[in-house]
Amino acid sequence: MSGYSTRARTWLGLAALMGAMLAAGHALAEAKYGPGTSATEIKVGQTIAHSGPASAYGRLGQAEAAYFKWLNETKGGVNGRKITFISRDDAYQTPKAVENVRALVENDEVAVVFGNLGTPINMAVRPYLNAKKVPLLFIAAGSSAFNDPKNYPYVMGWQPSLHDEAAFYAKYILRTKPDARIGVLYQHDDFGKDLLSGLKDGLGDKAGKMIVSAQSFQASDPTIDSQMVILKNANVDVLFLFAYAKQCAQALIKRSDLDWKPMTFLHLGSASIGSTFKPAGLDRSAGVLTAGFRKDPDDPQWKNDPVVQWYFTWMKENMPGADATDSMYSSGISYAMALEHVLKMAGDNLTRENIMKQASNIKDYQNPFLLPEGRINTTPDNHAVITYMKLQKFNGKGWEFVD
Incomplete structure (x- = not known):
């Protein structure tokens, strides 16, 4: 810059500084956050039966908690943000589930409610969550009522209806x-x-x-x-x-x-x-x-499948006291992977509105625990997540497909 005057050099220096500040400001402005999200954290809530008559399904929540913990520790969470997962016990009692969900939204300020168990429970909480515009995603309930984006745009199931x-x-x-x-x-x-x-x-x-x-x-x-x-x-x-x-x-x-x-x-x-x-x-x-519609890890036909082999190793390392042959655990991980996929899609726009927008625009997502032919495609007008099914018969050891 020897050919420039002192005044010119000063002006160029200030211009460069202002440009850098504007660029930094623009970069910061690109990140958008809503309740439960920040530059370091994404809060996810759940109510599920950790006790009571449906307590076997509490293993879904246990596996999801373990997966998010592993995701935080090994990959730094999603897009550099740790997942804070709050799973509350409702003992498969609808009044308790309603109470839990209100606490998750109003006290914990979660960004998303995820993986709730049971048709009656999710039917009871969906009006509140939809009114609050809190995404209710990938619930462990198959009522066809959960694919009603016209009336409940913030609600999405998981399994076939x-x-x-x-x-x-x-x-x-x-x-x-x-x-x-x-x-x-x-x-x-x-x-x-x-x-x-x-x-x-x-x-x-x-x-x-x-x-x-x-x-x-x-x-x-x-x-x-x-x-x-x-x-x-x-x-x-x-x-x-x-x-x-x-x-x-x-x-x-x-x-x-x-x-x-x-x-x-x-x-x-x-x-x-x-x-x-x-x-x-x-x-x-x-x-x-x-x-x-999914691979059962205890089924011999999948013993050489890469994700099933990964799953047994992962379970030994992350849930050593659990029975890895229980497909509730692999199901929970598959739910968690789907939420991870949506949060990755959301990028740095972590408002509840954008998270729901991404969940409603999934294209050809192949969750590794689904049958090889299965793909997940959602649209704003169709919130059906898993639609591919194949009839199968248990032979005493594993499953055989039926024509």
Whole structure:
């Protein structure tokens, strides 16, 4: 700069300084934060059954907590921000869940509520969260009501809808056993009723004749033995278990005790070798059918799959006291990976509005725990997350796909 005067050099120096300051200001302005987010942190809340009749599903939350902890320690969180995960116990009681969610939003000021368990619980909290414009993402509930972006744009499920799942089974029955005498054991709430409705819709005008008995139970009931006896006495030869893991295991045990062998379908959320079939007995569980959409780590067909091999190593290092063969843990990790994907998409715009926008615009995301054919695509008009299903039968050791 020897050719410039002292005044010119001073001016150029000031201009450079001002340019640097403007650039820095512009860079800072690009980052946008809302409640629960900052340059160092993203707060994520959850209410789930860590105790009570659905406590087996609390393992979802345990796995998610472990995954976020690992993500913070090994990768610095997401885009340089640590995940603070607050998972509260609701014991599968709707009033407690509502109380938990209000505390998460109003006291903890979370950015997102994530992975809540149960159709009735999520139905109860979604009006509040939607009104507050807090994303309710990837919930462990399959009601078709959770894909209603016109009325609830801040709500998004995860698994295939309960209605579509049951209609999927109905289509198979109509094709392979059109003279079936169908019996249904269902949980007496929005969860069980949605499955039953989907089955009836799938059977169409044949539903009234084919469904010869439908027996309900409360989630808090100690057993479902009497309902199973009624179903057997109705000469049911195709049985649907629209229940969670505990009651499904009880039903499979009672079915064996009654020396009763109907074709049996199980709600996909309960189709866990570790949580349902092992407690019931693998021999008693052989032949059970369900809609598959994910890899069960305890299934021999996936033993050489890269993500399953990674999973067992990861579990040994990060959850050493847990039974890694229980697919509740791998399911929890897959949920957490999906949220990680959305938060990465959100970049430095971590307002609740933008997080929801990103969740509503997922393109061809292949979650590693889903079946190889499965892809996640969402739009602002369609919040269905997992739509690919494949019928599968448990052979006493693992799953075999059914044509």
